[in-house]
Amino acid sequence: MKIYTKSGDKGETSLVYGQRVSKHSARVEAYGTCDEANSMIGLAISFLPKDDQWTELLETFHVVQTKLFHVGAELATPVGKKVGWPIQEEDVTYLEQQIDKMDEELPALTNFVLPGGTQAGAALHAARTIARRAERNAIAISREEEVNPTVVKYLNRLSDFLFVAARFVNQGMGKAEPTLQV
Numbered sequence: 001m002k003i004y005t006k007s008g009d010k011g012e013t014s015l016v017y018g019q020r021v022s023k024h025s026a027r028v029e030a031y032g033t034c035d036e037a038n039s040m041i042g043l044a045i046s047f048l049p050k051d052d053q054w055t056e057l058l059e060t061f062h063v064v065q066t067k068l069f070h071v072g073a074e075l076a077t078p079v080g081k082k083v084g085w086p087i088q089e090e091d092v093t094y095l096e097q098q099i100d101k102m103d104e105e106l107p108a109l110t111n112f113v114l115p116g117g118t119q120a121g122a123a124l125h126a127a128r129t130i131a132r133r134a135e136r137n138a139i140a141i142s143r144e145e146e147v148n149p150t151v152v153k154y155l156n157r158l159s160d161f162l163f164v165a166a167r168f169v170n171q172g173m174g175k176a177e178p179t180l181q182v
Contacts (some may be wrong), residue, residue, distance in 0.1 A: 005078065007021060012170060020156045026126040026137065026140055026141045026144070027076060027141060028074055028076075029137050030075040030137035030138050030140075030141055031071075031072040031075040031076040033062060033069050033130060034068055034069075034072035034075065034155075035054040035133040036129040036130050036134075036167050037068060037131045037134055037158075038065050038069060038072075038125050040123055040126050040127035040130055041061060041064065041065055041079065041127045041162075042065070042125075043124075044119075044120045044121075044124045044169075045058065045061055045120070046072045047118065047119040047120035047123060048120050048169065049173070051058070052122075054172075056159050057165070057168070057169075060098050061165075062097065062127075063094065064095070064145075064158070064161065066096075067087065067091050067154065068150055068158065069084075070083075070087055071087055071134075071151055071154055071155065072182055073085060074086065074087060074147075074148055074151050075137075075138060075141070075147070075151065076141035079145050079146050083089075083148075084151075085150070086148060087148060087150045087151050087154050088150060089149070089150060089153075091153050092135075092153050092157050093152070094148060095158060095160070095161045096157060098155070098161060099160055099161050100162045102167075102168040103146075103163060103164050105171070106115045106164070106167050106168060106171060107171075110179075111179035111180055111181075112179060112180035113163075113166075113167065113177050113178070113179055113180060114177070114178040114180055115129075115166075115178075116177065116178045117166065117169075117170035117173075117176070117177045117178065118168045118170050118173045118174045118175045120166075120170075120173065121166040121169045121170035121173070121177065122166075122171060123165070123177065124162050124163075124164070124165050125163070125166045127162050128159045128162035128163050129159075131137035131155055131158045131159040131162060132155075133159075134155050134161045135152060135155035135156050135159065138151055138152050138155055139152055151158045
């Protein structure tokens with residue numbers, strides 16, 4: 001199978017089930033932004049040291065990246081069609097549990113955190129902002145078409161997860177996170 005199909009050369013692409021849409025459609029923007037967030041998470045992971053300290057977090061990120069792929073699939077599925085892997089409340093709950101577990105090991109926030117710290121932490125902050133954009137895109141679609149409301153909740157919680165993960169990684173790598181001085 002060839003990677004290129006040439007079917008998008010005129011500015012259109014296919015949603016799941018083959019419906020053709022413009023590459024600048026809201027759905028393509030939304031699932032493309034999920035892909036962008038997923039790629040940034042992958043970049044962040046690549047900066048983590050290769051030792052046992054990060055095994056559990058890496059396993060969590062594998063679940064998160066898989067679910068984010070599923071979110072993208074939902075956003076790429078036209079209204080009225082069935083999605084293969086729907087995002088469910090337990091997926092949101094999983095993120096909340098991971099947030100709580102990491103947050104227990106972090107000092108309380110006393111200032112606004114500036115994105116940065118380690119390369120992994122900074123990349124997780126970048127992924128967080130991309131996840132926020134994906135959430136805004138999903139909300140925009142939901143104003144016009146039916147969208148699984150749990151997708152929006154998942155993206156909202158994902159950005160929270162990525163914020164806490166960035167702090168967790170920075171602390172675990174011994175790098176103080178930059179804070180806003182007011």
